[in-house]
Amino acid sequence: MFLRAYMRASTTEQDANRAREELEAFAAERGLTIAAWYIENESGSTLKRPALFRLLADAQPGDVLLVEQVDRLSRLTAADWNKLKAELATRQVRVVALDLPTSWMMATASTDAFTARMFAAINDMMLDMLAAVARKDYDDRRRRQAEGQLKAKVEGRYKGRPEDASRNAGIAQMLAAGISWSSIQAATGCSRATVAKISKRASEAA
Template structure:
């Protein structure tokens, strides 16, 4: 059994590694070592998470996917959550979340009957917590949209300010043929930002 820890934050401005100490402490208390860390800054409402699927690709049956909270794994809609669960189930991966104490027992349970019962209980609780995480996500998006609409009506909405200096540096790196991975490491930007800036630069070049 290998324990593989997954750390996620939604934006580049957030620290995805914030929970690392808590996961390390949890593993150490149980005499476990984290075999690998997978860190990314991507929305939990999207299945397009390269590091999560790299983790699953590295897993063998019986391995543990360790997370701080269920919402680090999923803020997905029903269809995408079911797709992710099928992928996890097909690989025989066990989810252990710090905010789901019943999942902790899956690490130490050897008895087959107990293990099956706990798997059923955890599956139900995971579904519930994933649904709550999705509701929190949609509620926040709704409130944000309402706030923007109100600000626009009042003529005070300015939108998010672009980091023009950073983006110019990214465009320069792209033009020099640097890999996306190296640019991400150097600037902390997301792949969606890279794609957007590459498309913008291509359009500007075609119009010049």
């Protein structure tokens, strides 16, 4: 059994490594060692998370996916959460979250098959509940943000997010040099839509 720690932040401005010390302390208290770290800056509302799926590809049956909080793993819709759960079940990966005490015993092998099975069932139920709460929080924040922007627009105060001129100039240079869109995304952390917008702008200016 290996502990594989997964850390996620939504944007590049946030520190995805923030929980490292807490995860290390949790493992050390149980005489365990974290075998590998998987870190990324991606939204928890999407399944398009390369580091998470690299973890799952590396995992062996019985390995543990260790996270600080359930919302680091999922802010997914119910349908996508079910897809991720099916992937975890297929690979026989156990989820342990620091904010979910019922999951803690999953970090150690149990000799009592009945107790292990009971805790697994309870843990699955609690994971579902916390994943649903995390998604609701995500939806609520998005709704409040949209309402705030609409109010600001009506009042003439909303200017939108300022453009990152230096980054976009760099993207334009990379496009002119023939660098692929995927490579530009990986290098800058921007979305494909941003690359498309700058590519279109460059074409119109040509």
